[in-house]
Amino acid sequence: MTISGAAEAAAAPLSGQPHVRPATPADDAFVEDLQAIAFGPGRFARTAFRVRERFPIDPSLSLISEVDGTPSGSVWMTPISVGGIKGYMLGPLATHPNFRKRGAGKLLAREVSKRALARGEGKFVLLVGDQDYYCPLGWEITTPGNIQFPGPVDTSRVLLLSDDRDLAKTLKGPIAAFEAGA
Numbered sequence: 001m002t003i004s005g006a007a008e009a010a011a012a013p014l015s016g017q018p019h020v021r022p023a024t025p026a027d028d029a030f031v032e033d034l035q036a037i038a039f040g041p042g043r044f045a046r047t048a049f050r051v052r053e054r055f056p057i058d059p060s061l062s063l064i065s066e067v068d069g070t071p072s073g074s075v076w077m078t079p080i081s082v083g084g085i086k087g088y089m090l091g092p093l094a095t096h097p098n099f100r101k102r103g104a105g106k107l108l109a110r111e112v113s114k115r116a117l118a119r120g121e122g123k124f125v126l127l128v129g130d131q132d133y134y135c136p137l138g139w140e141i142t143t144p145g146n147i148q149f150p151g152p153v154d155t156s157r158v159l160l161l162s163d164d165r166d167l168a169k170t171l172k173g174p175i176a177a178f179e180a181g182a
Contacts, residue, residue, distance in 0.1 A: 018104035023062035038094035072099035083173030087124035140168035
């Protein structure tokens, strides 16, 4: 094997291991089907869906996980602001049942958050999710009731990731629009 061949092999994901790539329009049907499988018809009634309905996702922060070339999961990111502070709302994050327990969901959550925050336009990534899943990845519980959603939400599931370790406790206000690059 040549040195360049070894470098390519080292950069390639291990067989059976998930890797992440940007979503393309060709992934739209996969993502729609995946969300239907993962969340069912009730997904349209969720408060997080109301946020994404009001504020469009950032397509440049839409990612797909693949295992051996097969799409296995997806994640979206929606630019928002809370109390005048710009950030992002992660979700929906979904992994196809055939690929669960391989780390694709955690890889997607970490990677999309890293990409969003690296832009320097937003200070946080907010989500509504399970503490047991997200807190080990760095998310923190927000102060209950501080962040106002456009509908009911279990405040114990409102989590925030930020380099500012105090922001989860101090961020306060309604979710509003934020346009990336503005």
